[in-house]
Amino acid sequence: MTDAMELLRAGAAALQRGDRAGAERRVVRALALVPGHGEGWNILGVLAVSAGDPAGGEARFRRASACAPENPAYARSQAECLKRQGRAERAASLLDGAARRGVLSPDLACDLGDLRLGMRDVASAIALYRLALALAPGHARSQNNMAEALGKAERLDAGADAFARLAVLRGTAAAWGAAGAALLAAWRQDEARAALRRAVALDPSTAEHWANLGFAGLGRHAVVPAEAAFDRALRLAPEMETARAGRGTLRMLAGRLRDGAADYEARLSLPAFAPPRSYGRPLWDGRVRPGRTLLIHADRGHGDAIQFIRYAPLLRAQGMRVVFHGPEGLLDLFRASELLDDLSGLDGPPPAHDVHIPIMSLIHRMGTDLDSVPAAVPYLRAPEAAARRWADRLAGLRGVRAGMVWHGSVAFPYHRQRSPGFEAVRPLTDVPGVTAVLLQVGHGRSDLERVRPLGPVLDIGRELRDFADTAAAIQALDIVISPCTAVAHLAGALGKPVAVLLDQGAEWRWMCGRTDSPWYPTARLYRQSVFGDWTEPVERLRRDLAALNGPLQDEP
Missing domain, CATH: 1.25.40.10 (Tetratricopeptide repeat domain)
Known part of the structure; x- marks a missing residue:
């Protein structure tokens, strides 16, 4: 042995x-x-x-x-x-x-x-x-x-x-950077910023940590430090398109639309922004060529398409044919609004065209700046038959008719941050002289199984088949209340007064600190003062609703 x-x-x-x-x-x-x-x-x-x-x-x-x-x-x-x-x-x-x-x-x-x-x-x-x-x-x-x-x-x-x-446990820059990225994915920006600051202090040479620090600051509208972080990331990695797109978003948030939109084009190289199909014709370079056909295709959510389809009539007025390829739920609305020469749904082939462009790129290709936002409303209208039907349906409601939405699409990861939920907006359901009309569709409807309205409401969410239907109902209302959802964009595009409830890190399109919107003249913005707390903006909105003595006029 x-x-x-x-x-x-x-x-x-x-x-x-x-x-x-x-x-x-x-x-x-x-x-x-x-x-x-x-x-x-x-x-x-x-x-x-x-x-x-x-x-x-x-x-x-x-x-x-x-x-x-x-x-x-x-x-x-x-x-x-x-x-x-x-x-x-x-x-x-x-x-x-x-x-x-x-x-x-x-x-x-x-x-x-x-x-x-x-x-x-x-x-x-x-x-x-x-x-x-x-x-x-x-x-x-x-x-x-x-x-x-x-x-x-x-x-x-x-x-x-x-x-x-x-x-x-590890205490390394890589570990703090991974923690910051995970916290950022969970929309816990304050904790993410703390972790990422430790990461860049330990290793200031990693571009990814700086870019994520920029995104964490963007989520809190910390414009100056976030831009500095994006700039640092791009100095370390000039080809880092995520950082460039993030900086573009930040600059648009700050109202620097022209510079921001140019940077934001970098998103087109990122997988998350890849269109659902490829288009064989060239990408439009922004030059207007009368007689040529431009295909505009939806590249993100319904709200983006509603916001930026406003450019179609401007291009048609300059002699271009403009066609659209996008979600089926928008087609009847866009067709009734007579914005386009032709349109088709994403499930089928696009209309014939010479050049194409993702709809969110129009702000860049059209050279839009803060003082040149095309803000004439309404530029959408509901189909006449649907408008008559909903006008008759809602005609008997007493007082101010206020449409309500409280939850956005869950397709985007920030839905938890931007959607207050019905319990948060429940105080708006018993405002004297106001009848609440519930427009919520999709995931947010489950809130009604747990939380009852404070007063009598009319719930029409299950009856709304598409955006044409929703537009027709909105046209028969006096005001719409919504967080950052497609319905908020729709009400603004219809020229209806819209109260938009915004989280503290709201998207760039609502900009920093404003109570109005350059995109929608009839919008009034109600922002959180404390992150995650909807109490104060809802109470402000409740007071404003209570002060109304009759139908709200179409003005901010």
């Missing part, structure tokens, strides 16, 4: 020196003397794997586990060999069995979590990472991988918390 142990120690030393042949020779001699020594088979397994033979390594690690079934390292090595052979299911089954036998360690639980994550069993992976962290609270690999798994499960807050714990 003493000779065998000496041979094993000599084999391990040879392996450490890189003498693979010497290591194998000594270990084989040791195993001839003591065939049941697990560490000897483990060394042979390591030698096989280093020689590019995972199948041979797996067989030797299996022997090691049989010799010392209580050692989790051998099971982990065997599972790794199976994984390298593309046998992830078998590897997971092996580690499951080891865990059930009590052969458990934080590393084994984490390995099993990684396998489950690779097999897209995210819930099991998260549970295994939690087990690893219960065994070893400071297990950094489990912290990191669990954070990534939570992100894949769209549990953004939990993922951000996990990355933040990992940053405290």
Whole structure:
């Protein structure tokens, strides 16, 4: 036995020196003397794997586990060999069995979590990472991988918390940068700014950290420091289009539309802004060519299309044909408004055209600045039949008829920040002399199952089939109340008074600190004073509604 142990120690030393042949020779001699020594088979397994033979390594690690079934390292090595052979299911089954036998360690639980994550069993992976962290609270690999798994499960807050714990544990610029990015994805901008400031203090040379710091500042309308962060990112990485698009958004937020819109064109190279289909004709360069046909296509949400379709009649007045390719829900409204020469839905082919442009690029190609925003309203109108139907339907309502929306589309990650929910706007449902007409469709309707209005309301949300219907209903109202949603844009485009409830980090189109909108003359903006708290803007709006003695006039 003493000779065998000496041979094993000599084999391990040879392996450490890189003498693979010497290591194998000594270990084989040791195993001839003591065939049941697990560490000897483990060394042979390591030698096989280093020689590019995972199948041979797996067989030797299996022997090691049989010799010392209580050692989790051998099971982990065997599972790794199976994984390298593309046998992830078998590897997971092996580690499951080891865990059930009590052969458990934080590393084994984490390995099993990684396998489950690779097999897209995210819930099991998260549970295994939690087990690893219960065994070893400071297990950094489990912290990191669990954070990534939570992100894949769209549990953004939990993922951000996990990355933040990992940053405290590691204390590196990379860890703080990852925490900042995760907090930013969870729309926790204040915490993101704190984490990212630590990241850039530790390593000021990483452009991504500076860009994310810019986005975190953008989300709080901290214009000066955010622009400085974007500038720094672009000095370090001039081709970083995310930073350029972010700086463009920031400049438009600050009212510098021309410069901002030019930077914002960088978004077109980013996957999140890729159009749902490709267009074979050239991109429009902004030069007006009478007789040529320009295709405008929707590239983001319905609200963007409603806001920027205002450019179509301006281009037609200069002699261009203008056609549109966009969501079906907008077509009847745009057709009734006679803005376009032709239009079609995204499910079908686009109208024939010579050049094309994403609709949000019109602000740049048209050279718009703050003093040249085309703000004439209304530029949309509902189909006549729908307008008559809804006018008749709502004619009997008493007092000021106020349409209400409280939730935007969940397709965009900031919906939690911008949407107050029905409970927050509930005080607006019992204002004396005001009848609330509920226009909410989609996800926000579930709020009504939990929270009842304070007074009598008319709920027509389930009856609204598309934006033409919604426009017809709005035309029969006196005012519309909405957060930053397509309905707010629609009311403004129809020239109806609209009270827009805005979160503290509202989108660039509403700009900084303004109570009016250069895009919609009939809009009045009610902004949060405290992030996340809708109480004060809702109370201000309630007082303004109560002061109305009759239908609101179409003026800001």
